[in-house]
Every structure is written in C-alpha cells, then in structure tokens.
Amino acid sequence: MPLAVRSNPDLVLDDPSFRHYWFPLARADALADGPVARTLLGVELVLWSSAPGIVSAAPDRCPHRDARLSTGWIETCGLVCPYHGWAFGEDGTPSRIPQLPDGSSYPPKATLDTVRAAERYGWVWVCLDEPLHAIPEIPEFDLDGWRTVHEPESAWACTALHLIDNNIDPAHIAYVHRESFGTPERPEVPLPSVTRSPDGLLLGYDIEVEGRHGEPGTTLRSTRNRLANPFLMLNRITYPDGVVHLMVKACTPETAETTRQLQFVLRSDIEADRPADDIRAFDAQVWDEDKAVLEHCWTDYRLDLTENVHLKTDRPSIEYRRWVRRIVEAGHPVAPGDEAS
Ligand code: FES
Ligand SMILES: [Fe+2]
Structure with missing residues (x-):
C-alpha cells in the first residue's frame, strides 16, 4: 500500500x-x-x-x-x-x-x-455567499495619532492556511529570517500564550530579535496577535519604547495552491521615526525569505493532528488547525471560543 x-x-x-x-x-x-x-x-x-x-x-x-x-x-x-x-x-x-x-x-x-x-x-x-462573519472592526484605522502604511498586494504560490500558519509560528524566525531580523544563535522561543476567544484566536509571545533597519543590537518584540477569522490577522507588536506596529494581514485563498496577500500597517509613531518606504522594504525582504520556504511546501494543509509532529512551541498552529477543522465540521464559520457550535 x-x-x-x-x-x-x-x-x-x-x-x-x-x-x-x-x-x-x-x-x-x-x-x-x-x-x-x-x-x-x-x-x-x-x-x-x-x-x-x-x-x-x-x-x-x-x-x-x-x-x-x-x-x-x-x-x-x-x-x-x-x-x-x-x-x-x-x-x-x-x-x-x-x-x-x-x-x-x-x-x-x-x-x-x-x-x-x-x-x-x-x-x-x-x-461569495451569505455573510456569517462581519468585516472586523479596526478602530486604529480612523483614530488620530495613527498613520497607515499601505503595502503592495503580493501573490504567493502556497496555500493560505500555510501562509497564516507561518505567520503564527515564532520558531521559524531564527532560521528563515536570519538575514533580516532572525538570530540563529538563539533558536529557542518562549512558549506562546494561546486563547480561544469569541473574537478569534489570540496569540501572545515576547521574543528578542535583531533591530529593524537602522536599529543597532537586539530589541524585544512583544507580539499580541489576533486571528479575527482564519485568513485575517491583526498583529500588534509593541517595542520597548512604546511604539506600536499593528500589522493587518489578509491571506486570501485564490486557488488550492495560490494566495493573494494584502497588508497594511498602522503605526503609533510618525513618518520621521520610521519612514514608510523603510517599512515596505523590510517587509518585502521578509516576504521573500518566507516565500523561499513556503512556495516549496506540500500544498495540502493537514487538519488531522496525528499526521504531523508537533512541539509545545507549535501550540498556535495546533489550535489554528483545530479551529479550521471545527469550521469544516460545522459547515459554517465558528469562533475559536464558541465551543457549543
Ligand atoms: S457583449 Fe458579447 S461577449 Fe460580452
Ligand atoms: Fe516569516
């Protein structure tokens, strides 16, 4: 067989x-x-x-x-x-x-x-059908004191599920992003917190990474990530100086093997602190690094947890797979915290 x-x-x-x-x-x-x-x-x-x-x-x-x-x-x-x-x-x-x-x-x-x-x-x-889940509210988009950095659409030759999985996986940063903000000498990652909530899947971890362009040394990224639905994440990164970088990323499934990514960033600082072009250039490099791996992954995303090997640090991915599986079994959108559905 x-x-x-x-x-x-x-x-x-x-x-x-x-x-x-x-x-x-x-x-x-x-x-x-x-x-x-x-x-x-x-x-x-x-x-x-x-x-x-x-x-x-x-x-x-x-x-x-x-x-x-x-x-x-x-x-x-x-x-x-x-x-x-x-x-x-x-x-x-x-x-x-x-x-x-x-x-x-x-x-x-x-x-x-x-x-x-x-x-x-x-x-x-x-x-495409009767909407059973609203477009998420993002209050910072309209608030004074926040600026929006719009980023280009990008085409990915991988599944939307793998692309989201990649974005909730802190363990890959040290290796895949070793040329940008990863630190291969420190591959350990703190255990992420994972909360199943009616507002989505809530993930949190603090990780030491290389500074962004122009920043010497390392910096501590405090990440609080909310998957409002299985294809849309609102990733709130707070730096030690209090600056907030709220990344809104959509991974839209086009076909079984391709994804269209849309992204914008809401920042609590001003253009002079971190020029929008620098943010776009940094993210473009990060995407290229991720594509080098993701576009060669297998194109079936496994929801049966017994089919892959998991570590404790993979808990966000494990809960994500459970959530997607529950949606498939329910036949309609359900929230991670909606255990009754
Ligand atoms: S008007 Fe004839 S094909 Fe569209
Ligand atoms: Fe990545």
Whole structure:
C-alpha cells in the first residue's frame, strides 16, 4: 500500500464554510483605471468601481459570448464588455445592449450574477455567499495619532492556511529570517500564550530579535496577535519604547495552491521615526525569505493532528488547525471560543 503523504489539497476550495467570510481581494486603488480580475476560492471574478466608494464583483464571464469582463472598461453607463459593448450597472443589470433598438427590454439572463462587495480600509472585500462573519472592526484605522502604511498586494504560490500558519509560528524566525531580523544563535522561543476567544484566536509571545533597519543590537518584540477569522490577522507588536506596529494581514485563498496577500500597517509613531518606504522594504525582504520556504511546501494543509509532529512551541498552529477543522465540521464559520457550535 503506498504511503499517503497528502490529505485533501483542495480543502478550502471544496468546503462551503469559507464562502461565508468576507475576503479582501484587491487594494481599492487597483480599480482606479478600470476593472480587474481576481480569483477567490477558485471563482474567477471581475471587480470594478462605477463611482468613488462603490465597488462591485461578478463572475468574470460575459453572459453573451464568454468574454472576460475584466478586459473591458468603465463608462458612465457602467462596466463595458470589450467584445460587443454591452454595459452593466453596479448591481449587474444591463444598462446598454448596443445591438438592440432603443427602448427594448433586455433578456433577464443578461444580468450579471453579482456577489457581495464592499470597500473598507482601502481594500475591496468580497463574500461569495451569505455573510456569517462581519468585516472586523479596526478602530486604529480612523483614530488620530495613527498613520497607515499601505503595502503592495503580493501573490504567493502556497496555500493560505500555510501562509497564516507561518505567520503564527515564532520558531521559524531564527532560521528563515536570519538575514533580516532572525538570530540563529538563539533558536529557542518562549512558549506562546494561546486563547480561544469569541473574537478569534489570540496569540501572545515576547521574543528578542535583531533591530529593524537602522536599529543597532537586539530589541524585544512583544507580539499580541489576533486571528479575527482564519485568513485575517491583526498583529500588534509593541517595542520597548512604546511604539506600536499593528500589522493587518489578509491571506486570501485564490486557488488550492495560490494566495493573494494584502497588508497594511498602522503605526503609533510618525513618518520621521520610521519612514514608510523603510517599512515596505523590510517587509518585502521578509516576504521573500518566507516565500523561499513556503512556495516549496506540500500544498495540502493537514487538519488531522496525528499526521504531523508537533512541539509545545507549535501550540498556535495546533489550535489554528483545530479551529479550521471545527469550521469544516460545522459547515459554517465558528469562533475559536464558541465551543457549543
Ligand atoms: S461577449 Fe460580452 S457583449 Fe458579447
Ligand atoms: Fe516569516
């Protein structure tokens, strides 16, 4: 009998539970020049904005002759298909079919099968089914005294589950990030605290790392990380001088083997203290270091804990796998602290 090394590689795509979450799919400014193509949970979508603050999403396939609507453009009448010029309003109803005489009624099936879309925090969010989990509140985004560092979207050839797992794993820092902020001479990590809460999975640890660009010596990172849903983390890092670096990272599953990462950072200091370009350059290096490993990992993420070896320091990952498994078993979103579900 062959040795089984893969569990279900299409876990997230196959399971309808995840269609009830809101996912960030694009930076809102990516829609400024016209429609864009994005994939969510295996569904190819067109995203477009017909007016400032108004975003729409629909399957990226014209109901007439299968053109990709993401290759079209925006006019005052809405999203225009490049093939025969049909146009669609923000709710997907046709606003123009040039081949029909004025005053004609349009075929009902000409309406696009739109899905829910919303703009928040400078991102376009999409939910493929009835939303059963709200877009998380991030009060610091609107508070005085905080600045926002927007970061580029990035494409990852790994599963979203592995990417989140990597981000809640303090033990990899010493090795994977030895060229940036890891310290191979100190591979030990403190045992992380893990709390299952109605607000998500709460993780905490303090770790000594190399200073960021321009900082001599080491510094103590106090990390309090909240996974608001299985694909969205709010990672609050507090430095010894009291500066807070709140990293908001979304790992959106595109296909079974690819992920779109969106990220911005909220900082309690000012631009002169830590220029935004420095933060972006540092994070780009960190992502490249993670990609060198993650993009060669196996593409099935195992929820059966007996299939991997775990250490005590892997507790965040263990609880994360338990949480994802409970969602799959429930068939809908559940919070880690919601034991009754
Ligand atoms: S294929 Fe889109 S208008 Fe004909
Ligand atoms: Fe990493």
